[in-house]
Amino acid sequence: MRNSMKRSVVTALALLLSAWVLLSCQKDSSGDAANPSTEPDRKALLTQWADSVVKPGYKGFNDKFSVLKTKTTAFTAAPTTATLTEARQAWQQAYVEWQKVEMFEFGPAETVSLRNHFNIYPTDVAGINRNISAGTYNFELATAIPQQGFPALDYLLNGVAADDAAIVQQYASSEKHRRYLTDVVNKMSETFGTVYSQWNGSYRDTFVNNTGTDASSSLSRVVNAYSLYYERFLRAGKVGIPAGTMTGTPLPDKIEAVYYKGTLPLQLATTAHAAVQQFFNGRTGRPSLRAYLDALGAKDSRTNQSLTSLIDAQLKTSYQQLNSLGPDLYTTMRSRNADAVASYNEMQKAVRMIKVDMTSAMSITVTYVDNDGD
Structure with a gap:
């Protein structure tokens, strides 16, 4: 009889404990529902940046830069005032579009130092002229940073001679000038192409999922x-x-x-x-x-x-x-x-x-x- 009563008391205590735990869990659950976390959704922000800001921005720039590459190629193939004007206009339009994406110096752009290859100014005119004369140069060297990109194109398309006729003559008579202009544009294309392809490849998901x-x-x-x-x-x-x-x-x-x-x-x-x-x-x-x-x-x-x-x-x-x-x-x-x-x-x-x-x-x-x- 005594053992039976003892088991009954233990069973009752166990039931009370179970009920208390269940009630506590219900209270905690209802508390979470009534006071949801106000922590901003970082993944949603990163997704917005990737899909609606960075990738469209890079596409817009890529479109303008493609025209620049086409027009500079046409100019070096046949230097005339008309082809110079078209190359210059394409340079202006691409340069303006660049301003919308230059701030994206993170991820692939940071890895390849995109800004260093595109927009460090003032340009090194003396260095550019040495490169042209020598016919050899390495755009990856630190000293070559101000000898390339949009500022270098500014000099090459606008300042290499006194006026348009003289600029055209300079390119018509100098294979080294034509080559340097081509190489500057090709280096920009290669560097940006790496960044653009990575954003349109696996890096987008890497970026979005890195939510810390x-x-x-x-x-x-x-x-x-x-x-x-x-x-x-x-x-x-x-x-x-x-x-x-x-x-x-x-x-x-x-x-x-x-x-x-x-x-x-x-x-x-x-x-x-x-x-x-x-x-x-x-x-x-x-x-x-x-x-x-x-x-x-x-x-x-x-x-x-x-x-x-x-x-x-x-x-x-x-x-x-x-x-x-x-x-x-x-x-x-x-x-x-x-x-x-x-x-x-x-x-x-x-x-x-x-x-x-x-x-x-x-x-x-x-x-x-x-x-x-x-």
Whole structure:
């Protein structure tokens, strides 16, 4: 009898314990349903970037660059003022399109140092002329970085002689000039082709599935590339250095497309800035940097206001200031230098928000070093 009662008590305790565990699990489950995680969907953001930003951007550039290759080939095959004009127009259009994708220096582009092969300026004219005379050169050498890409084409198509007739004559009479122009374009085609094919191959999935926030993650690489591009290559490269903000002396010869001049240098700069703004804001209802930061409730460190609203407003202000430097950026750097410095200063205001507050809110470590001295 005593043993029977003992077993009954043990059984009752076991049943009570089971009921308590079940009830606890139900409470936890209902709590999760009522308070779902607010962590932004990083994979959705990476997918949006890959499929709706990077790949279409590269396709647009590839289309323009293909025309450039065709037109330069036609020019070197038969140098005339007509073929020169067509090659030059194709160069302008491809150069403008490049501004929309240059910030994508991550993944395959970072691996092959795409920017180094495409847009380091001012170009090394003395080095280019030595290469042409020697007939031998290696575009992979560090010293050859400023002897290739769009800035080299600027010199080769616009500055190699005094006027169009002289440029045509130079190419008609010099096989070495024709070869160098061809080799510059072919090197660009080869380097970009590697990047383009990888994005259209397996790298897309690698990028999308690398969803962490550590330094090797896709998110970290994109955010660092974006911040670096805005700070060093847009703010400093396109405006600050030629405006003399680092030296105290205007250096207008350091702008992009310095041999072509006219309205093109400013068009390159404003196109690049617009691309930066578009990348930040994205499309309404789609994943973007702005939507990601809003989901995190990101605040400005100085004002405690919405970080995305302040970044968007500052980018708009800096674009307007940049656009006001027209129509001829080269002339503005010389005669209205204070306006160019003011443009740089407006961009600098956005640097802090992007490089400090945005990366902090996203738990991203800045992996590059600003070396422009400010």
